[in-house]
Amino acid sequence: MDNKELLLDSKPMTVSGTIAKVFVLLLIALISGCAVFYQTILGGFSDKVMIILTVALIGGLIAGLASAIFPKMAKYLAPIYAFAEGALLAGLSLFLETQFPGIAVQAVAGTFVAFLVMLTLYKAKIIKATAKFRSTIMTALITIMILYLISLVGSFFDFSIPFITGTGPMSIVFSGIVVTIASLCLILDFDFIEEGQKNQLPKDYEWYGAFGLMVTLVWLYIEILNLLAKLRDN
Numbered sequence: 001m002d003n004k005e006l007l008l009d010s011k012p013m014t015v016s017g018t019i020a021k022v023f024v025l026l027l028i029a030l031i032s033g034c035a036v037f038y039q040t041i042l043g044g045f046s047d048k049v050m051i052i053l054t055v056a057l058i059g060g061l062i063a064g065l066a067s068a069i070f071p072k073m074a075k076y077l078a079p080i081y082a083f084a085e086g087a088l089l090a091g092l093s094l095f096l097e098t099q100f101p102g103i104a105v106q107a108v109a110g111t112f113v114a115f116l117v118m119l120t121l122y123k124a125k126i127i128k129a130t131a132k133f134r135s136t137i138m139t140a141l142i143t144i145m146i147l148y149l150i151s152l153v154g155s156f157f158d159f160s161i162p163f164i165t166g167t168g169p170m171s172i173v174f175s176g177i178v179v180t181i182a183s184l185c186l187i188l189d190f191d192f193i194e195e196g197q198k199n200q201l202p203k204d205y206e207w208y209g210a211f212g213l214m215v216t217l218v219w220l221y222i223e224i225l226n227l228l229a230k231l232r233d234n
Contacts, residue, residue: 013205018206021078033090035087035090036087040064052091053092056087059080064211078208085218100228103229107224110228119186119190129187129191133187137187142156175230176225
């Protein structure tokens with residue numbers, strides 16, 4: 001059997017197939033998120049929000065890391081990740097809603113607008129996923145991860161980084177930069193999906209592409225929530 005026959009048998013990755021899987025993951029996240037909202041608001045389980053956040057965070061982290069390391073397992077792990085993140089985002093949104101009413105709707109709108117803007121810029125080829133662009137975004141991502149890690153470890157020793165944990169002007173500027181980087185990461189996701197179709201990657205990579213886009217959207221939503229909370233706290 002030659003490569004062409006093998007390729008036809010394996011059914012290559014497509015953009016439309018990936019988009020369909022993105023909607024599946026978003027639906028799963030929506031279902032788990034609605035379940036948390038229902039149980040908290042109507043079921044009176046508001047005291048369980050922190051427990052939900054912790055369990056969802058750990059579950060999503062494990063499924064997310066495993067999917068990133070083993071792309072072919074994404075078709076099994078991505079739905080688990082989506083379910084966990086739906087619960088996590090719902091719990092986090094409920095927690096902040098008690099302090100800043102309406103913030104969740106604003107964050108959803110902000111995430112949607114950022115997605116459309118980046119998609120438009122990518123389709124119009126105003127922003128291209130060049131090697132330099134990738135290198136710059138990856139450097140920024142690593143820097144942000146290191147700063148967040150230092151802040152996390154420091155929290156156990158009564159140490160904090162003001163422009164990360166504070167609500168002052170510098171902290172707001174930092175959060176704005178992080179939101180921008182998270183938005184630009186969508187360009188890399190769009191490019192991976194299109195290049196996957198062009199290079200005829202295996203069908204399973206549709207799940208991996210959908211998972212990558214889901215991860216970015218979740219991160220973007222959280223960072224927009226964080227930025228809005230800082231702005232509303234001033």
